[in-house]
Amino acid sequence: MTEAADIPSVLNDHLVAALNTISAATLTHQLQMRGIRSTFLSGLRALHPEKRMVGRARTLRYVALREDQQPRLAGGLNAQKRVVESIQPGDVLVIEARGVPDAGTIGDIFVTRLVALGGAGIVTDGALRDTPAIADIGVPVYHQASHGSTYGRHHMPYSVDDSVTCAGVFVMAGDVIVGDAEGAVVIPAALVEDVVRDALAQEEKETFALEKVAEGQPTLDLFPLAKERLPEFGAWKASRDAQEGGQK
Known part of the structure; x- marks a missing residue:
C-alpha cells in the first residue's frame, strides 16, 4: 500500500x-x-x-x-x-x-x-x-x-x-x-492547473453570453462566442474587472 x-x-x-x-x-x-x-x-x-x-x-x-x-x-x-x-x-x-x-x-x-x-x-x-x-x-x-x-x-x-x-x-x-x-x-492531477486556467476563462465568456441572452439577444454568435464579438467581450471584461477591483 x-x-x-x-x-x-x-x-x-x-x-x-x-x-x-x-x-x-x-x-x-x-x-x-x-x-x-x-x-x-x-x-x-x-x-x-x-x-x-x-x-x-x-x-x-x-x-x-x-x-x-x-x-x-x-x-x-x-x-x-x-x-x-x-x-x-x-x-x-x-x-x-x-x-x-x-x-x-x-x-x-x-x-x-x-x-x-x-x-x-x-x-x-x-x-x-x-x-x-x-x-x-x-x-x-x-x-x-x-x-x-x-x-x-x-x-x-x-x-x-x-x-x-x-x-x-x-x-x-x-x-x-x-x-x-x-x-x-x-x-x-497533471492537468489541474491548465484546466483551472481555461475553465475560468470559459466561465467568464459564458457569463458575458448569459447577460446578453438575458437582455434578449440571440445565441447565434454568443455561444460559442464568435470572433467578431471578442472586442465587445474584452470591453465588458475590462469594465467588470475594474468594478471588482474597486470593491476590494
Whole structure:
C-alpha cells in the first residue's frame, strides 16, 4: 500500500479557491476538450447539494464477497479502516463498490472519523449506511443509494490507494475531485492547473453570453462566442474587472 504521505497533492490555496467557483459541468467540458471523455461520476446523488467539495483523491476498493476469504480481508485492520485512519486534511475518499446499491460502504462512525481528520468529502458508487446521521455531520457526500446493511452483505474491503473505477470513471490516488449540486468530476492531477486556467476563462465568456441572452439577444454568435464579438467581450471584461477591483 502506498503511504498517504507519498501521494503527491497538486492543490494549493489558489487552486482550491478557484475550483470552489467553477462548475463541475465546466470542468467536465474542459476535460472533454482535452480528449478525456469519462470524468463525470455518473448516477450519483449529492447528499448536500448546497455544499462544494474539492480535494485530493484517496481510494478504497471493495471486491465481491467470497466467504472463504472474508475472515482474511474483512477482519482486523482491513482496507476500510486503514484508509479512514490515514486520511489527511483535504482528502476526498473515493470508494469503488462495483455499483452495488444494496450494501453499505461507509457509515456514520467512519465518516465522523474522516471529518475529524480533516477529510473534505466522500464519493461512493455503492450505498451509504446511516444516511440520516451522515447528513447531520454535514460533510459533502456523493452516493448511489442508501441501505441499512453493512458492507459484509456483498463486499470485502480489498485495497487502499490503488487505481479504482468509481461510477464508471477511472480514479487514481492523487487526482483532484470537485463536486457541486450537479455531481462530481475527476481531474487528472497533471492537468489541474491548465484546466483551472481555461475553465475560468470559459466561465467568464459564458457569463458575458448569459447577460446578453438575458437582455434578449440571440445565441447565434454568443455561444460559442464568435470572433467578431471578442472586442465587445474584452470591453465588458475590462469594465467588470475594474468594478471588482474597486470593491476590494
